[in-house]
Amino acid sequence: MSLSASERERYRRHLALPEIGAAGQEKLKAARVLIVGAGGLGSPAALYLAAAGCGTLGLIDGDRVDITNLQRQVLFDSPSIGQPKAAAGSERLRALNPELRIVAHAIELRAANVREIFAQYDLVLDGTDRLSARYLINDACVLMRRPLVSAAIHRFEGHLMTYVPDQGPCYRCLFPHAAEGLVANCAEAGVLGVLPGVLGTLQATEAIKLITGIGAPLTGRLLTYDALEMRFSEFRVTRRRDCAVCGDAPTITEPRDMSTSTEGTQGIRRLSAAALHEQLERGEQPLLVDVREDAEFAAGHLPGALHIPLGQLPQRLAEIDPQAAPVFICRSGGRSMAACQMALRANIRSPANLEGGMLAWAADIDPRVRVV
Numbered sequence: 001m002s003l004s005a006s007e008r009e010r011y012r013r014h015l016a017l018p019e020i021g022a023a024g025q026e027k028l029k030a031a032r033v034l035i036v037g038a039g040g041l042g043s044p045a046a047l048y049l050a051a052a053g054c055g056t057l058g059l060i061d062g063d064r065v066d067i068t069n070l071q072r073q074v075l076f077d078s079p080s081i082g083q084p085k086a087a088a089g090s091e092r093l094r095a096l097n098p099e100l101r102i103v104a105h106a107i108e109l110r111a112a113n114v115r116e117i118f119a120q121y122d123l124v125l126d127g128t129d130r131l132s133a134r135y136l137i138n139d140a141c142v143l144m145r146r147p148l149v150s151a152a153i154h155r156f157e158g159h160l161m162t163y164v165p166d167q168g169p170c171y172r173c174l175f176p177h178a179a180e181g182l183v184a185n186c187a188e189a190g191v192l193g194v195l196p197g198v199l200g201t202l203q204a205t206e207a208i209k210l211i212t213g214i215g216a217p218l219t220g221r222l223l224t225y226d227a228l229e230m231r232f233s234e235f236r237v238t239r240r241r242d243c244a245v246c247g248d249a250p251t252i253t254e255p256r257d258m259s260t261s262t263e264g265t266q267g268i269r270r271l272s273a274a275a276l277h278e279q280l281e282r283g284e285q286p287l288l289v290d291v292r293e294d295a296e297f298a299a300g301h302l303p304g305a306l307h308i309p310l311g312q313l314p315q316r317l318a319e320i321d322p323q324a325a326p327v328f329i330c331r332s333g334g335r336s337m338a339a340c341q342m343a344l345r346a347n348i349r350s351p352a353n354l355e356g357g358m359l360a361w362a363a364d365i366d367p368r369v370r371v372v
Helices: 005-010 021-030 042-052 067-071 085-096 111-118 131-144 195-212 273-281 294-299 310-319 334-345 357-364
Strands: 032-036 056-060 101-105 123-126 148-154 157-163 221-226 231-236 269-271 288-290 327-329 352-354
Touching: 005 021, 021 195, 032 042, 042 056, 042 085, 042 195, 056 085, 085 101, 111 131, 123 131, 123 195, 131 148, 131 157, 148 195, 157 195, 157 334, 195 221, 221 334, 231 310, 273 357, 310 334, 327 334, 334 352, 352 357
Parallel strands: 032 056, 032 123, 056 101, 123 148, 269 352, 288 327, 327 352
Antiparallel strands: 148 157, 157 221, 221 231
């Protein structure tokens, strides 16, 4: 798929990169990319992929633009309020790059339509904020052998991983179980407006790398980002042979809509700093597991907390009594939620996530505690 004269002018900065050049730009022109969710993550991902020249961009979202979206969803402006996100977002992308084919899917993604929609694309980006959709997207990509770039955000933290068929683990390998409501959404917990911009741009970066074949994709690695500390961390993850969808004997053979139950698990408890403080004041002694890094723990922690950095947790889960109902703690609640998921995988009963982490404890209970 050769480039026109106007395309060569538009993408001159790409053509100047030996790693991309004309051949890479032609691959971008031929690419068919679907972005699921035109929200905080999907907005920057869509804008940068359109600017980069991805020939076909699909945008799927069944919601309408709300004024509260504008704090972080840069695909829209004030006149967009009330319009379907898929339509308004597509119009913005066409204005940015009229040479592309933009497809608006103003519907909710469901098991009944996911195969038909995904069949039209070569690569999927997950920008959703619902766990049920996240698992549906992952399962469909595994079953249909589509690469997937998945990201999630919570308050001041986010994480990112890439699935490529036969090259690494899928989302279920890392988070086998979940139930809707375990993680507060943006409306409940709040989110730093620029946070999805960082993660969404990284999703676009991964997509461009996969399309052009340059660099090393984020397969087998979970990248986490802490905006308050301006810190990126990386954790190695491996494919689980017993994974329900990509394992050796998968039990999920067709995309399915995930129920809002805990799917056979005991679930994760959400514990506020005030609730934990009340337990401690009553003399209860829950097992506290702090999953922050060494320097963070040394700066200040709750008395009696067991320190197991998140990167070491898979190898040290045996140190936690399966009946202990532990409370996992990190800086602001993101890493501790991942720890809760790992605990569920190891059949540890009723793990709890300290919502807001040590930042919430310092703000609501004890301002003398130093949090770095």
